[in-house]
Amino acid sequence: MGLRSYWEGVKGEELAVEYLKQEGFQILERNWRSRGGEIDIIALKDGTIHFAEVKSRGKVRRGGISPLFRIDRRKFQRLQKTALYYLLLHKLGNFPFQFDGIEVDL
Template sequence: MQDPLPESAHELGIRGEQAALHYLERCGYEILERNWHCFAGEADIIARDEDTLVFVEVKTRSDVTCGLPSEAVDKKKRARYEKIALSYISTYEQQECPLRFDVISILFADTHRALLRHHINAFASTKDL
């Protein structure tokens, strides 16, 4: 018998972000910020992958009724993330560095099992994710 899923979308999102953080740390990323806010909105995770600054959008779902989680990252969300990155860089980065936008898509099967897909350089890899 499967374990029940979190009751709210907010709880599911928190669980997804935590899974994404653990995954990135295991992959050797240095986590710089979590839920960083500025005038343009919020970045779920800001990390460093060697010398590259990475802005990570985490999308979590418990089923595919509304599509795959990554399908929620549209042109509007991409434009917002670019503004967030500009704000972060102008505030914190003292020197030029490579910049990348990733999406981590998580689909929970139950509370202990999930399918995680890391879309590296997601904004540049396809027109529509």
């Protein structure tokens, strides 16, 4: 990953967190990691835990296919395993949960 891509990712995650807060989400974790993977944002709203993957794209890459399509089956399986581990670790197995993809155009 190049420096530009890194900073686009950081900025995209910041904007996603601000948006979620405005929409009434409580941010539980950012960039939560385990051996199995990383989850960009873990948030809570209306009793549901949201595991969010953020994909950003800068002006240079606008147009064409959505960056959310970069979440392939392997990536999603890693997200699932990491999320389940988070739920077990924090004893949140009784909470409903869902996976969200957030696309940010910079």
